[in-house]
Amino acid sequence: MEYAGTWDHIYVTLFGTEGQSERTELDNYGTDFTTGTTGTYTIDTGDSLGKLLLVKVEKDPYLSLPEDQWYCSKIVVTTPEEDVILFPCYKWVSSGELVELRGGRAMKVSEEEHPLLIEHRKKELALKKSLYQWHIDHEGIPHFTGLSDSSELPAEIRFSKSKESEIEHTALITDTELKYKGLVGSTEQWKSIDDMKDIFWYKKTTMSGRYVTEHWKEDDFYGSQFLNSVNPNVIKRCSELPPNFPVTEDMVKPFLEEDSSLEEEMEDGNIFICDKKEMDGIPARDYNGERLHVTPGLCLFYLNPEKKLMPIAIQLHQQPSEQNPIFLPSDPETDWLLAKMFFKNADLMDHQAVHHLMKTHYLAEAYTIATLRNFPVIHPIYKLLIPHFRYTLPINTDGRKTLFGPEGALSIVWIFNIQYILQLYCTIAKISLMRSLKTIFIIFYFMKLI
Incomplete structure (x- = not known):
């Protein structure tokens, strides 16, 4: 792994059922811990340590060189009794930091036997709960870490050096491109x-x-966006029209299969609906003294015999009225195109605020913190979940600052007030959380956690 090496001193202490070794520096002739290297070291313990339980790894600074994190993948110990024990690490270690590694298979607390391992588990969880604490920004949305910058996170959770270099390179290329095209300012x-x-x-x-x-102006392409674009699967099969969407047979009959009817197509499962009712009543922000527009409307789709999903009716607001008509493909081309654009814009707002930020980033962060606080690294649930949380905390921590800060991108260009996100979260968060928590509880139950 790029930038994985270190110039710092690495020390190891072995703990067994019969005692512990001296704190020993891992030091062979020449450079020891350059990127990609594997070293073999001998630790003289004098007496037998019994069954090997823990390996403590410490990283002390070398002179006054700048901080260089070290990525340790694993330590394999061969005992005098010829037992070969794997101690997986796979984490970044900072200067002055110590890491205690458990060997062997994943273990639940009910399976622990040795007092040293039980105490180690308790200390590890106590440390993690001090490092990863909950922050409540607004009741009703997932809680998150209260850190203001990703640099405050422990090394094992922060961006790696290689990832930081990748981000910096991408930012440089993007900035150069924008300046070259004259878009900056x-x-x-x-x-x-x-x-x-x-x-x-x-x-x-x-x-x-x-x-x-x-x-992009064609109806079949518009329909395909609801299955293949950034916010898929938000449509539902419609067996009965909602009372606030008074689409009639005469309105849509020209767009259905010949000799068919709206009721027959609904019975056959060919009618679908997308309803943005959760956005109703949430005000947009002002721009240059005027209120921006958002359309918490409804869109009806028809899956035609060619298996193309076609929009056949759009109502831009929830309550029907003379000022809120139903737009049809037979309307003037500009009217129909604008109706599709306004509704798709609302769909994109829904995607960004709900399905992307809340259901992806924020929910993932809640599970990440819960996992880090409640499971030691030896636990099977931790091993199962932690690969899926890579970079979740640094991305979210920096994202809140760069997106929602006073000069953040969403604070400047977002069509809604920032309070919109909170309000929309509170509207649907309970449903999303309960569905997700139900899955986690089922996993925990079958793991027989106590």
């Missing part, structure tokens, strides 16, 4: 799709560079 407005082509000429695919720009 630009207030020029885009007036056409061709303007966007000129901006994104470097990063494009066959789909985004050509197909989307040629077909």
